[in-house]
Amino acid sequence: MSKIEWTEKTWNPIVGCSVVSPGCTNCYAMRMAHRLGQNSATPHYAGLTQMSRGGPVWTGKLALAPEHVLAAPVHRKKPTTWFVNSMGDLFHEDVPDEWIDQVFAVMALCPQHRFQVLTKRADRMQEYVPLAHRRIMEEACDIALDMNLRVALSAVPWQDEDAETIANLAGAEVVRLHQYPLPNVWLGVSAEDQTRADERIPQLLETPAAVRFVSAEPLLGQVNLTEWLHESACWIQDGGAECTCHPPDEICIDWVIVGGESGPFARPMHPDWARMIRDQYTGAGVPFFFKQWGEFVSVSEIEGPGDHHKFPDGATVRRTGKKLAGRTLDGRVWDQMPKVVQ
Numbered sequence: 001m002s003k004i005e006w007t008e009k010t011w012n013p014i015v016g017c018s019v020v021s022p023g024c025t026n027c028y029a030m031r032m033a034h035r036l037g038q039n040s041a042t043p044h045y046a047g048l049t050q051m052s053r054g055g056p057v058w059t060g061k062l063a064l065a066p067e068h069v070l071a072a073p074v075h076r077k078k079p080t081t082w083f084v085n086s087m088g089d090l091f092h093e094d095v096p097d098e099w100i101d102q103v104f105a106v107m108a109l110c111p112q113h114r115f116q117v118l119t120k121r122a123d124r125m126q127e128y129v130p131l132a133h134r135r136i137m138e139e140a141c142d143i144a145l146d147m148n149l150r151v152a153l154s155a156v157p158w159q160d161e162d163a164e165t166i167a168n169l170a171g172a173e174v175v176r177l178h179q180y181p182l183p184n185v186w187l188g189v190s191a192e193d194q195t196r197a198d199e200r201i202p203q204l205l206e207t208p209a210a211v212r213f214v215s216a217e218p219l220l221g222q223v224n225l226t227e228w229l230h231e232s233a234c235w236i237q238d239g240g241a242e243c244t245c246h247p248p249d250e251i252c253i254d255w256v257i258v259g260g261e262s263g264p265f266a267r268p269m270h271p272d273w274a275r276m277i278r279d280q281y282t283g284a285g286v287p288f289f290f291k292q293w294g295e296f297v298s299v300s301e302i303e304g305p306g307d308h309h310k311f312p313d314g315a316t317v318r319r320t321g322k323k324l325a326g327r328t329l330d331g332r333v334w335d336q337m338p339k340v341v342q
Helices: 028-039 099-106 122-130 131-147 150-155 160-170 194-205 230-237 271-283
Strands: 009-011 048-051 056-059 081-084 113-121 185-188 211-214 253-259 289-294 296-298 307-311 316-319
Touching: 009 230, 028 056, 099 131, 113 122, 113 211, 122 185, 185 194, 185 253, 194 211, 194 289, 253 271, 271 289
Parallel strands: 009 081, 081 113, 113 185, 185 211, 211 253, 253 289
Antiparallel strands: 048 056, 296 316, 307 316
16 A cells, blocks of 8 residues: 555555656655666666765656556556556656557556646646547557457447447457546646646636646645635535636636645745645545645644744744654544545
């Protein structure tokens, strides 16, 4: 099982990345990729990082994982929530479309699972998803035939006009058809500060997806997300059905994750930054997930030793390390998840 609190397992069919915004500075994946690159059991990680005075950093090299990694979700029958590409960015500008097609094809062949795709390249995701349906379908058929997975095609979510193509490619007699985008794929963007939120969230909301989420982790500043949320009054009155703050057909955010930074060079998170997002989301009836405090925790949350960091407004956090800092925000664990019917 994954140590990432908001998922069950991680799946890394494509690995490698490059620094693109402030949230990347102390990325845990760079350190992990460097260790894996020294391991003969994971040769596809070799060369993904290089050492700097601050530790390992991405080289920009990318690699497609071996077939057994790519096919891992297919061989797991138990319904599972997978975080896709925790060791890179699926929509990195140098990832070939053909690689992304393979990843989406596997997700299409696994309707029993849920897949959480998180990116900092919202522009590439917005361009890719609407145009990839036909390629994904054909790739899924090829993978199914190569792996003798003909039965799985009965659950592939294709549109009606693709029935004849699927039958011709795979010899499938009956195909149960669903709507594209894939109903088991959640798409999200990282928004560590207001600038990144303003850039990425509008692009996310313009991308077809069953669930759209925002990960404000590591949270590096105050972020106002109310522009993309229904106001609380709309939910109190009618659950958003007759929202007065957004047009009825306007798409809003379905889920948010907040967390502070961990690691030796972690930057502290002001407690009110997390509270502000929590209040915005819970007030709008949207699930809120508080992943962690990170290296620093509010002095009002945990007592004990540790160096203090004081913000200009007087708020104080204590350096305790991730494990001791824990996950409680104002005395409560926030583990809310989207309610999705597939």
